[in-house]
Amino acid sequence: MMPILETIRAYLGWCPVKGQVHRQVQAGSGMRGGTPDDGRRRVGGVSMKIDFIVKEELWRSIGAVYWVSFLTIGYLTLSGYLPISISYAFSLALIPTVAHFLIMVWYRRKENLVDPNPASILRHALGFERQSEKRTEQRRAIVEKAVDAALLVTIFLIYIYASLAYSISQVYWLPVLIVISLFLARIVFTDGGVQRVTVARSVVFYLIAAGFLLLRHLALGHPVLLYLRGIVLVGIVAFPILYVWERRRTPEGTD
Incomplete structure (x- = not known):
């Protein structure tokens, strides 16, 4: 009993x-x-x-x-x-x-x-609570990428405007290019604070970066045919090497 x-x-x-013990x-x-x-x-x-x-x-x-x-x-x-x-x-x-x-x-x-x-x-x-948290994280990642993209485009447009309106020295293109590359790397290679470097993402990064280079030369009136050939040549040489390197890393369980 x-x-x-x-x-x-x-x-x-x-x-x-027992006694006067109270929780x-x-x-x-x-x-x-x-x-x-x-x-x-x-x-x-x-x-x-x-x-x-x-x-x-x-x-x-x-x-x-x-x-x-x-x-x-x-x-x-x-x-x-x-x-x-x-x-x-x-x-x-x-x-x-x-x-x-x-x-x-x-x-x-x-x-x-x-x-x-x-x-x-x-x-x-x-499971709606867990799904809601997951959607919130996804929205936060999208907002972060959108903000980075807006800053990237703003910096590039300010540089183009200053170059055309005030004829600033083209030495400033180097720091501008570094800042643009950092923002672009965060957009392409980062998902939710985790870096994911793959051949496909590298191709996207390279094409977007090349697009900014070509837009700069077009806006400033520079010839673009030579640069376009150089971009294509670098891509043909670099990406097969990167692809082989990634294939060798795949069995090790890394992205």
Whole structure:
């Protein structure tokens, strides 16, 4: 008999507290958090504390689930879908009520869910919360890339405008090119703070960088045919070497 009572007490979250020792736990905000401080009861001269999840689900089960189940079973019985007496509805309604209570207590304890809102629990069970976090990270990465691209284009346009309007020294093209290359490398080779250097990304980086070089020469009125030939030649020589190098690295498990 005693093991059964101990099991029931453990499931309901009853915890004996001796003397004047009091555990104070503050509830965290959101779905996850610690156990809030609930009311205590005196049982056999010992101060006991019931699990707040059990109390919430018990009230929900008695106040809502039982009566919804009762009305549903009563309607099905009166409509002839269940060939039983209407008096059985009172006892049959306990089955979904108890099942709901046990499942919700088990799941909320397992996932440490503090928020008793059924919609929040359902969203967590369906994985919408994790998907929302993933979408937030993706949107943040897209925004970062968009900001880098806007800064890159702005710096390039300022340089072109200053070169045409004020005839600044072309020595300034070197630091401008370095800054543009840094922003472009972040856009092409970085995903969510992780660097991914591959042949395909390198080709994209090279083509975009070459496009900026050609645009500069066109805007300043310089001949571009010689530079275009040089860009093509460098690409033909460099990328086969880079491809072979990446293929040798692939078995080692690196990108």
